[in-house]
Amino acid sequence: MADKSKIVLPASGPLKSVQVDALVVLKICKHASSAHPQVITGQLLGMDVDGELQVTNSFPFPSTDPSTSSNDPDSNLASAAALAPRSKASAWYQTEMVRCLREMNVDANSVGWYQSANLGNFLNTNFIDNQYFYQNALNERTVALVHDTARSAQGALSLRAFRLTPQFMAVQKEGKFTSESLAKHNLTYRDILIELPVSVHNSHLLTTFLHQLDTPPIPNPFNPFSQPSSTPLFPNFDSLDLSIDPFLEKNCDLLLDSIETHYTELNNSQYYQRQLAREQTKIAAWLTKRKQENILRAAAKQPLLPENEWTRLFKPPVEPSRLETLLNSRQIEQYAKQVDGFTASVTAKMFAVNGGLSKTQEQLQL
Amino acid sequence: MADKDSYIHLARPLPVVSVPPAQATTSPLSVVISAQALFSILDHSLRRNTDQERVIGTLLGVRNEDGAEVEIRNCFAVGHNESQEQVEVDMDYHKTMLGLHLKANPKEVLIGWYATSPELNTFSALIQNFYASNGDGTFPHPAVHLTMSTAPGQDISIRTYISSAVGVHPDRLADSCLFVPVPYEIKYADAERSGLELISSAKNSENRSAEVTTDIHALEKALEEVLEMLDRVSEYVARVVAGNTQASVAIGKFLMNTLSLAPKVSPADVERMFNTHIQDVLLVAYLANTIRTQIDLSNRLASANLGTATPTPAAAATNPTATGTTTTAGGK
Numbered sequence: 001m002a003d004k005s006k007i008v009l010p011a012s013g014p015l016k017s018v019q020v021d022a023l024v025v026l027k028i029c030k031h032a033s034s035a036h037p038q039v040i041t042g043q044l045l046g047m048d049v050d051g052e053l054q055v056t057n058s059f060p061f062p063s064t065d066p067s068t069s070s071n072d073p074d075s076n077l078a079s080a081a082a083l084a085p086r087s088k089a090s091a092w093y094q095t096e097m098v099r100c101l102r103e104m105n106v107d108a109n110s111v112g113w114y115q116s117a118n119l120g121n122f123l124n125t126n127f128i129d130n131q132y133f134y135q136n137a138l139n140e141r142t143v144a145l146v147h148d149t150a151r152s153a154q155g156a157l158s159l160r161a162f163r164l165t166p167q168f169m170a171v172q173k174e175g176k177f178t179s180e181s182l183a184k185h186n187l188t189y190r191d192i193l194i195e196l197p198v199s200v201h202n203s204h205l206l207t208t209f210l211h212q213l214d215t216p217p218i219p220n221p222f223n224p225f226s227q228p229s230s231t232p233l234f235p236n237f238d239s240l241d242l243s244i245d246p247f248l249e250k251n252c253d254l255l256l257d258s259i260e261t262h263y264t265e266l267n268n269s270q271y272y273q274r275q276l277a278r279e280q281t282k283i284a285a286w287l288t289k290r291k292q293e294n295i296l297r298a299a300a301k302q303p304l305l306p307e308n309e310w311t312r313l314f315k316p317p318v319e320p321s322r323l324e325t326l327l328n329s330r331q332i333e334q335y336a337k338q339v340d341g342f343t344a345s346v347t348a349k350m351f352a353v354n355g356g357l358s359k360t361q362e363q364l365q366l
Numbered sequence: 367m368a369d370k371d372s373y374i375h376l377a378r379p380l381p382v383v384s385v386p387p388a389q390a391t392t393s394p395l396s397v398v399i400s401a402q403a404l405f406s407i408l409d410h411s412l413r414r415n416t417d418q419e420r421v422i423g424t425l426l427g428v429r430n431e432d433g434a435e436v437e438i439r440n441c442f443a444v445g446h447n448e449s450q451e452q453v454e455v456d457m458d459y460h461k462t463m464l465g466l467h468l469k470a471n472p473k474e475v476l477i478g479w480y481a482t483s484p485e486l487n488t489f490s491a492l493i494q495n496f497y498a499s500n501g502d503g504t505f506p507h508p509a510v511h512l513t514m515s516t517a518p519g520q521d522i523s524i525r526t527y528i529s530s531a532v533g534v535h536p537d538r539l540a541d542s543c544l545f546v547p548v549p550y551e552i553k554y555a556d557a558e559r560s561g562l563e564l565i566s567s568a569k570n571s572e573n574r575s576a577e578v579t580t581d582i583h584a585l586e587k588a589l590e591e592v593l594e595m596l597d598r599v600s601e602y603v604a605r606v607v608a609g610n611t612q613a614s615v616a617i618g619k620f621l622m623n624t625l626s627l628a629p630k631v632s633p634a635d636v637e638r639m640f641n642t643h644i645q646d647v648l649l650v651a652y653l654a655n656t657i658r659t660q661i662d663l664s665n666r667l668a669s670a671n672l673g674t675a676t677p678t679p680a681a682a683a684t685n686p687t688a689t690g691t692t693t694t695a696g697g698k
Contacts, residue, residue, distance in 0.1 A: 019575065022565040023409050026402040026558055030439070033557030034471075057409075062469040093466065100463050104443040105413040149557065156584035157560040182669060189665055201575040202568050205408045209522045210569040213552070239584040240592070244643060248650050255657065262661070269668070325668070332661050339654035343647050345585045350647070352589075354640040358633045 016051040017197045018143055018161040022206055024058045025159065028147045031060045032116035036149050039116055041084045041130075043094055045101065046111040048141050053161075054201070055145070056107045058114060059097050061090045085113045085130045110134075112142035119150045119247075120338050121254055123331040125323065128192070131164050132172050143196060151338075154247065156239060161196040168192050177323040189329035242349050251339050258332045265325045275317040283310050397510055397526045397550040398437040401558060403427075404514070404524070410443040411482040411516040420483035422446050422493065424460055425512060426467060426474040433507045437553075438477055442467060446493075453489040455496070476503070478510030484523060486513070491543045494529050511545065526550040 024044070031040050042060040046053065061084040084090045094110075102108035112134060115122060127144065134142040148158035164172070167187045174181055182188075202210070287310060294304050403425065414421040427438040442463050447454040464476065479497050481490065490511070496502075498509035508528040515523050527545040554562055567587075568576035579587075599621070605611040 021409070022568075023402070023405045025561045025565060026405055029558045029561040030400070030402050030555070033555065036557075060470045093469065096462070097466055100459065100466065103445060103459065104410065105415070151581075152560040153557070154581065156579055156581050157564045159561075159578050179669060188669065189661075198578040199575045200564050200568055200578065202565060203408065203412055204574070205412055205516060205518075205522075206405060206565075207569050207574055209404070209408060210566045212522055213566075239581065239588045244647060248647070251654075252650065255654065259657065262664075266664070322668075325665075329661050329665050333658055336654040336658035339651060341581055343651040345582045346647055347644065348582075348585065350640060350644055354636060357629070357631065357636045360628055362633070 014051065015048070015053055015141055015143070015163065015196060017199065018053045018055065018145070019199050019201050020055045020145070020159065021046075021057070022200060022202050024055050025157070025200055027058050027060075028114050028116075028145065028159070029152070029157075032147050032149045035116070037118050039122075041113060041115050043085075043097070043110060044112045044114055044143070044145060045098070045107055045109060047107050047109055048111065053111050053141065053143055053196075054107075055111055057101065059101075061085065062093055083126065086133045110138060110142065112144055114145040114147060117146050117148045119250055119254060120148060120334050121331070122146050123193075123327050123334065125327065128164070128172075128323075128327065131162070132169070135164055135169060136173070145198075150250075154239070154241070159198055161198050162193045163196065165191050165194055177321040177326070178319045179322065182322060182326075187326075189326045189333070192326060192330050239345075240349065242346070242353060244346055244350075247342060248339070251335060251342070255332065255335045255339075258328055258335065261328050262325070262332065265320075265328065268320050269322075269325070272317055272320055279314055279316050283314050283316075286310055286313065395434050395436055395508065395510075395528065395548055397512075397548055398435065398553045399512070399524070399526075399550055400427075400437065400439050401552065401554055401562060403438045403441045404552065406441050407480055407482065407512075407514050408516065408522075411514070413443075414482070419448070420481050420485070422455070422479055422481045424464065424479055424497075425477040425510060426464075426471070427477045428474060429477070429507060436477055436510055438510070438512070440467065440471065440474055441480060444479075448489060453492060455493060457496075461502070478504065478512065480512040480514060482514055482516045484513050484515040484525065486527075486545055488541050490545070491529075492541045494543055494545070495541070498529060510548075512550075524550065524552075 028042070031042060034040075040060065042058055044055045045057040045059075046055040048054070098108045098110070113130060115127065115130075131142075131144045134144070143161045143163055146160050146162060148160075151158040165187075167185045168191065171177060171181055171185050171187055287307065290305060290307055290309075294307070297304055407423065410421055410423055421443060423441050423443040425438050426440040426442070427436060429436050444460045444463070445456040468474065476497075479493060481493075494509060494511055497511075498504055503509060511527045511529065513525045513527075515521075526548050528548055529543040529545055532542055532544045564576055564578065568574055602611070602617070603621075606613045
């Protein structure tokens with residue numbers, strides 16, 4: 001599979017950007033909102049044109065039947081959806097769907113997968129494993145599109161494209177995330193993912209249609225006071241909405257959770273360090289003892305005891321995987337940036353409202 | 367809406383034999399179409415084979431309890447061949463695709479079918495009767511037929527129909543039916559609003575594409591738009607006051623309504639609310655940035671010093687206390 005894709009796509013430099021068709025944007029929006037706040041996943045189809053990945057179609061992965069899951073439906077369902085891109089059942093679904101779509105002249109190449117998120121909380125091992133699966137097993141030139149339902153409701157559409165970096169792929173291939181391997185590949189939490197710029201593309205036909213949708217309706221001659229039922233598509237004044245607390249509150253909760261995880265991870269690694277130090281002193285003590293013994297034996301002309309026996313006797317503790325810490329750090333950084341971006345726009349809005357309201361009040365009093 | 371076309375397609379009438387047709391209800395219904403389905407149809411129309419005049423596909427959606435309201439949410443393409451004499455629709459394909467779609471969206475049901483030409487002919491009737499049939503079709507609910515004209519250079523017009531049987535000879539029952547136009551409405555779900563905004567912001571650009579923007583850009587655009595609208599309104603008002611333009615009662619009432627929406631609060635209250643909120647916001651922003659720095663520091667220490675991890679917990683230990691204040695600030 002990997003060889004085949006290399007033949008189809010001659011290497012033309014790294015992927016530079018992602019172009020998403022309007023249809024795909026809407027399909028993802030619809031799928032994500034229908035299951036909100038659960039995580040959903042789906043397949044992206046399209047093609048790669050000179051480093052620009054054009055996503056022209058998509059389809060959702062089937063969600064598992066809630067009745068089949070046992071006593072804890074929520075977590076099972078969520079994990080099932082998150083696992084869908086890699087699971088056996090959806091592999092069959094994918095091939096079948098792709099076969100059908102190909103008959104209808106759709107660009108039936110897999111170019112990645114999409115996932116929904118809630119305030120940017122998508123960075124976890126599932127996400128990484130899925131994207132690793134896509135980039136490693138299926139096709140190197142694939143992306144993960146993340147649609148943030150909660151942030152999109154705030155105004156601007158939040159659709160981001162991510163890929164794993166070559167460094168991360170290399171470490172993941174080795175399968176161990178120890179301090180050494182991280183240092184060897186020079187991998188920090190900032191270099192797990194690269195974000196690609198996303199743009200939205202419309203077909204000519206769609207442009208015509210959009211122009212037509214936006215032409216104001218002819219006012220009803222019998223009742224000029226009736227409000228037109230449809231609102232213009234552009235611009236969307238949701239971004240002027242001044243609700244601060246819910247967003248900040250949720251963000252802080254998420255941040256707190258992440259910090260707790262971080263703290264646990266730190267404790268783990270500290271525990272490991274202590275274990276390691278203890279074992280090392282034990283080994284050192286053993287070695288000195290053995291050496292003294294050997295000196296005595298040498299003096300008594302007896303055969304020497306081997307000095308490397310400690311590898312059998314002592315087991316140094318295994319270093320816990322650093323992957324979780326890395327992901328968590330990246331996640332915290334993302335939350336922090338999100339808060340930053342939000343406060344920037346919200347302060348502007350607040351000053352505007354304050355200025356506007358005090359002025360109107362003054363005018364009213366005059 | 368439809369002016370010139372006729373809706374009745376009759377096969378040549380033959381001697382009348384009365385057969386009670388097993389026909390679905392033909393009570394009027396209203397159709398709601400979601401934007402995604404329309405975009406899908408347009409996409410399919412673009413991808414048709416060059417020799418095909420029109421393409422068809424299946425419509426999926428939800429129906430309310432009494433079946434009087436239908437919402438078209440999704441659709442997929444179905445291959446077909448049309449010649450002068452006969453039409454061939456890939457029914458196996460339709461069934462496979464329907465199965466696949468229903469697996470991913472268990473709530474949706476078969477609603478009807480679409481064609482990308484405004485024309486209604488004998489083949490339309492034939493396909494319509496298949497979709498409305500008992501068993502595979504939508505029976506006992508009526509099948510909805512949606513036509514979307516996609517001829518280049520012309521307006522895209524959408525029409526929706528349901529069908530009813532016409533009293534002709536049973537031999538020709540399969541390929542004759544009466545298409546009854548029904549009203550439709552295009553609906554945008556709230557979740558799609560932000561997506562549609564971006565899509566339609568690309569409609570005036572040369573290359574038909576738009577970058578995904580950040581929140582602050584979206585805010586800027588919205589503000590510019592509001593300012594422009596205010597300018598337009600004040601210009602209009604100024605013209606009316608000067609007597610250059612005839613005043614419109616309707617616009618006046620709309621303006622009155624809008625102006626009366628301005629909240630009446632005392633400046634002191636505004637000032638107080640503003641101050642408390644801005645303090646919260648700034649505090650959270652400050653703490654978020656502090657946390658970011660701490661995490662960075664913690665990671666650097668962890669990766670730099672293999673042996674001594676002792677400074678790391680010290681750096682992180684301050685974090686829980688810091689965020690403790692964060693939540694209280696955000697929760698107000």
